[in-house]
Amino acid sequence: MELTLDGVGVRLGGRWVVDGIDATPPPGALTGLLGPNGAGKTTLLRLVAGLLSPEAGAVLVPSASSSADQPTGAPAGVHTLHRRDRSRRIALLEQESSASVPLTVREVVGLGRIPYRTLWGSDPDEAAVDRALDAASAAHLADRSWSTLSGGERQRVHVARALAQEPELLLLDEPTNHLDVSAQLSLLAFVRDLGVTAVAALHDLNLAAAFCAHVLVLSQGRLVAAGPPESVLTPALLRSVYGIDAEILTHPRTGRPVIALTGDVTP
Amino acid sequence: MLVGTGLVVLVASLLVTVTIGPADLGVGEVARVVAHHLGLAGDVPPLHDAIVWDLRAPRVLTAAAVGAGLAIAGAVMQSLTRNPLADPYLLGLSSGASLGAVAVLVVGVSVLLPVAAFVGALGALVATLTLARTGGSVTPTRAVLAGLAVSQLAAAATSFVIFWTATGDSYREILSWLLGSLAGATWPSVAIAGGALLVVGTTVLATGTRLDAFTFGDTAAAALGIDVDRTRWTLMTLVALLTGAMVAVSGAIGFVGLVLPHAVSVVTGPAHRRLLPVAGLTGAVFLVWADTLARTVFAPRELPVGIVTALVGVPVFAVLLRRGRGTAWS
């Protein structure tokens, strides 16, 4: 999906939480959304998802679904799209609250089919849930109870749920929180290889550096840098945005930047 | 299929319970009365007709409609407020209805009771939502808290009215209403309760499937294409209308709306597409039998059905809880 952020901004409680962001995440690739806490990442993701209306600028997406035999329509503000339409094209995964959920994995993934349900709640494409589970490599979990899953497994199932929406745009808010190292890596690799345009807010700079084709760095609601990780993630940026002191090295095998912390914090 | 089985059980229950009662009427005599009204049989003794057609039949039908309505309303309220302890009366509905009803009972115009109860219920809902709205949008927690406040206020006002004006005899009528009773069910009651169930209830069934989307919170629901605010308001209003109609007809029968949804979800799972209709059918069957017990177990005396629903329902729920996979909340 061609996604354009055109000067988008919004105020919450009188303050510009997101302020004049211009960006064009590359289609079909994973873009990392970086920045310290309170930088506006979650709010920006909600703006992109169309759940918040911008007060300035717009988030532009093609006004009709893109598919092989149908040319995409002119760009339109995402928040102006019809809800159901939007939910069939954009999937947002926020951090899960810990409310207990007495569902099976299959039922959880089934929730992602809600945008397609008929009036009485039946799904016209009964195989979609299975396809989503397969795509997320979670098919073996299908009949397990949600409460018995580990953090990594749950995250996988959440991704399957998002995939069940058959989105063209996947938005993830800190998807690697609470996951152990291998789960983090496999999740991000999976999202990167999906081929769907994806934007993920990330805390871990090295994960962003290792997996993202493009990064957007936010600080206090503003976009301070955008581009491939190797050009964006510089010691100067890290110092000014995060207040940390680091060296940027190059990974000997992947060629990707590696952030080496010195352990110092600059005030 | 569960819904099909439920329908069969309900129809069978209705047919059986209409033959049960303190008066000594055989099944054949009951059947003749029903047949007579369906145009299939000749005249029947007027007293048989009175008992079967004017007393028992409307009563079991009203019980079925009220039971179904309360169970559906309860299930929806629990999902809407994400609170397993919610019941249909949560938003001040029953307290408001009680206030309306008690005022009318005390003044002595008991023929206006259904209207007064319904108006009271809706008035309380308006008060609740207005209170919940002050300073922000209506979240489930705010709605619950506002409902509590309005309930307390209405309950205090009700107590005041009772204390100030009630004599020994109207205490009994008031208590009977507060506990819930189907003793006054007439064919108009069937029309009110049944009509509310048909019109409002089916709308709730259709809209209620959207409630599944709220499983992982409001943002997730919005991301799945649900208009969160509008869905909430619509469902709350529908629940209020449904509950108001039921309470107007039979008083505040407890337990059905609170525990039956849990009991049913143990069997059906939490998906509203199945939970709501099955809860409705289960509520109908349950209340029909509970009322039959209330009017026969201590014959010739009658118990208010609200006592029976609690006494019978709690052990049943306990058994289900132990056996099943857990309710929608555990």
Next chain:
Amino acid sequence: MSTSSLTRLTTARRTFVRLGVVPVALLALAACNGDPGSSATPDDGPLPLSSGTPTTAAADSGHPVTVDNCGTSVTFDAPPQRIVTIKSSATELVAALGAADRLVGSAFSDGPPPAELAPALADVPVLSDKVPGQEALLTTEPDLVYGGWESNFSADGVGERATLAGYGIGTYVSPSACKEPGYQPDPLTFDDVFAEIREAGAVLGEPDAAERVVAEQQATLDAVAPLDGGSVVWWSSGTDTPYVGAGIGAPEMILEAAGLTNVFADVHDTWTSVGWEQVVAADPDVLVLVDSTWNTAENKKAALAANPATAALRAVQEQRYVVVPFAASEAGVRNADTVADVVAQVAAFGG
């Protein structure tokens, strides 16, 4: 539930224990010593609790009188001079005994008194149309509170019996309304009613008046030609769930004396809640409708006609209704007349 406490009511020695705000008028109380008959007369300003005036009772009133009243023992050293009654049954009984001039207040009337007692009661102050509160009661400075129901003597009513005794106020509950096992009449009979009249007469110092009233009532009963059976439902209140006279209370007593058969005589209670189905199934010959201000007989007739189930009853279609005022439907001085009245009403529509 009730404690059996011995309280001695003396006109000789009284102390007044007060809690809370005290009306000014009561501050001028004096503790009196000495025999009855001493101290101030009623014309000297605020009355002390001990009434020292000569009583209007007969010289030999038979006092002191001790009664075991619903499990509470109460002793009256002298006939009470300042009586407060609660409920019509108590008020009317006091008036029938000729002691209406000693009434300083009445409360919770269930309806107008019978014609022959009305003049005597005309000037009695009405304290409340429900049970008065404790302070309102105490302002009248009573020495006897005569309640028609036990529940009148509760903390949010006029006060618990023991509390009032502590203030030197005697209390008396209509014995037919006792709820304690052993004290509740089971069943209520005219002997119980007459015993109450006699006991009240003894307490009030009017034993001769009591005998006269009993004799009149007995004569009324003897003059009644009982009906020849006929089933009846005594509908007291309740619309959806009728509250009807059952087997052991005043309704049954009256109906039996009138020669009617109560459909619900088998239920071992004074009144009970039933369903309309039982009433319709019984198809009673006569319907007794209790007429009270909160649920009039006219209301009841309209409800019976409007309910399609009851509209089919013979008694409704033929309007075979007997109306009984509420005050006459509890044990008291009106019961005998009510029996005669019931018989007369039934005879009027052809028995």
